[in-house]
Amino acid sequence: MNELSVNKKGKCPVMHGSNTATAQTVMEWWPKTLNLDILHQHDSKTDPLGKDFNYAEEVKTLDFDAVKKDVLAVVTNSQDWWPADWGTYAGLFGRLAWHAAGSYRLADGRGGAGSGNIRFAPLNSWPDNANLDKARRLLWPVKKKYGNKLSWADLIILAGNAGYESAGLKTFGFGFGREDIWHPEKDTYWGSEKEWLTDGRYSENEDRTSLENPLAAVVMGLIYVNPEGVDGKPDPQRTAHDIRETFKRMAMNDEETAALTAGGHTIGKAHGNADPSKLGPEPEGADLENQGFGWINPKGKGHGFDTLTGGPEGAWTSNPTKWDGGYFDMLLGHEWELKKSPAGAQQWEPIGVADSDRPVDAHDSSKKSRILMTDADMAMKVDPVYRGYMEKFRDDHDYFSDCFARAWFKLTHRDMGPKARYVGPEVPSEDLIWQDPVPAGSTNYNVDKVKKAIADSGLSVSEMVSTAWDSARTYRGSDKRGGANGARIRLAPQKDWAGNEPGRLQKVLAVLEKIANDHGASVADTIVLAGNVGVEQAAKAAGHNVSVPFSPGRGDADDSMTDAESFADLEPLVDGYRNWAKADYVVSPEEIMLDHTQLLGLTAPEMTVLVGGMRAMDTNHGGTKHGVFTDRPGQLTNDFFIGLTDMAYKWEPAGANLYNIVERDSGKTKWTATRCDLVFGSNSILRAYAEVYAQDDASERFVSDFVAAWTKVMNADRFDLA
DSSP states (O other), X not given: OOHHHHSTTOOOSSOTTTTSTTSOOGGGGOTTSOOOGGGGTTOGGGOTTOTTOOHHHHGGGSOHHXXXXXXXXXXXXXXXXXXXXXXXXXXXXXXXXXXXXXXXOTTTOOOSSTTOGXXXXXXXXXXXXXXXXXXXXXXXXXHHHHGGGSOHHHHHHXXXXXXXXXXXXXXXXXXXXXXOOSSOOTTSOOOSOSSTTOOOOBSSTTOGGGBOTTOOSXXXXXXXXXXXXXXXXXXXXXXXHHHHHHHHTTTXXXXXXXXXXXXXXTSOXXXXXXXXXXXXXXXXXXXXXXXXXXXOOOSTXXXXXXXXXXXXXXXXXXXXXXXXXXXXXXXXXXXXXEEEOTTOOEEEXXXXXXXXXXOBOSSOTTXXXXXXXXXHHHHHHHSHHHHHHHHHHHHOHHHHHHHHHHHHHHHHHGGGOSGGGOBSTTOOSSOOGGGOOOOOOOOOSOHHHHHHHHHTTTOOHHHHHHHHHHHHTTOBTTTTBOSSTBOGGGSTTGGGOGGGOHHHHHXXXXXXXXXXXXXTOOHHHHHHHHHHHHHHHHHHHTTOOOOOOOOOOOOBOOGGGOOHHHHGGGOOSEETTTTEESSOXXXXXXXXHHHHHHHHTOOHHHHHHHHHHXXXXXXXXXXXXXXXXXXXXTSOOSHHHHHHHOTTEEEEEEETTEEEEEETTTOOEEEEEXXXXXXXXXXXXXXXXXXXXXXXTOHHHHHHHHHHXXXXXXXXXXXGGO
């Protein structure tokens, strides 16, 4: 008899839980194993549009005016299933855009609105993002209409702009061009806490600047700071310290922070008219019948008057649908006392506020709404620096509007990178320093003559390759900053970074700058060309004639175009490719190498071939010989992999991040190595790649793959070539 006919429910055909997040993966048995998943975060297999789809070109075919008109129509078209406050979604869409963009942090450029990642876990289910699932669903008809020509990432920010414009703000501009991702960025580090709204990210709780890097938010699951105060205890002055540190880590100064806080609370309201303990689970934890909706509220209708979003309840101004100066009149013109919302959240309310200053309820015109300020708002009142800006904004509404519009533009466009990536009729003509502007470079010069001058200059392979690598390795795919374009390696702070070996750098630059000047090329192009010449010379010495692809057109930035302070976060503290670490860190060198590799947009095989080639060409920082497993350094050979996998040797620890490679027969030390060398032999996945290049038939493949990966790094910031 068939077993299924005996057991009504049947025998499960797969292991229970094997396809859910609760399943224990095989690798969990070995928690110390290097996890390469971050390098496969956006595997092409997850992209339904295919490798030939180019969003940067598709979005240019949009009818931009029609899209804007349709989005503006959605703002004031209230839906019964999620009614709009006062008949407008301006506040909701402003919050959607704000929270999509607000996850950006300067330290590694991750987060932000540039990829539509708020559609996926964990961001789609952060407590601070409650009910933004409804905002995205309200926008679905627009996304459906325009299809693949309009990304979710662009639509979300466009909706925020439309919300503010409908309220009366003249926005600074808008750039289309954000390309959607199709899979959660589950390997992005958002904090070590295992429970929502808990805090384990301060080495010293009283020192609020000790917030763990690269994080910016103060608590797991929040975008910025706790609206009820530090650790949920109202204290506006302490909260001001948190705000200053958090917004600094988002690349905002005090004036921008003040403008964003005031402008963010000039429209819309907070929703706290329910018991938080009764809410259903967040979207990622909800049942199938909820179809992607979370935080289902069983109270009353579950929306409108009964909405629960975060805890505080009320509006900040008397006219929460209008772009005006009411926020400052309310904040600065009243005394405040602590009260609790219906949801039990701590909030500040004005003492003796006139009934005429309270707006009507968002859903019942026969009632009046509460007026509130969060602890973050009160910080704007008590902190002397922030208060100064509040008073200035109150006295000059046009100045406030301009400050907010610019700060909002920066918030929502910061992670898009250079203006060259912006598309559409509302792209501002003004170049902003945080966009890292680079002037157009010349293409009207003889590339072959420049290459010959470089080859005849007397620079070594190591000097040429190392300088080009150092110039390009700053690129971050997260926020599209850094890279070789602009030749900012000549400028502060990069010219003085320890990882760039300032002495060697200045020697090489002196030679290359003269060549660039003599031939009418940019220094940026000449640096990259020098690296290519070095690779070609190294390959030829190993018996391979190759021509490294090159595209001219890079420009040279100057100090006036460079925000030196913000570039400090791009400084490499560990570079596994040049086998260097500035200091010993809690995180292992190989883990930091993976992080760097992911920011460069490289795959695990590309990382492998690049490391092997860099070692063979003797490009280690400071000329160290760690990992240079070859008797012919300076040649582009696969000797690194041959030596790594040769069982004639054994491997012995010799100190912190140092190993001896010892001949088994003689007991003599043949070579030395670091963790960033030996990981390619110890990790089973990386060893599989290393073995490909160690094989007897691998020589040509190795050189070809190295050149392809090298070119990818050199061109990573060439958005004009996409």
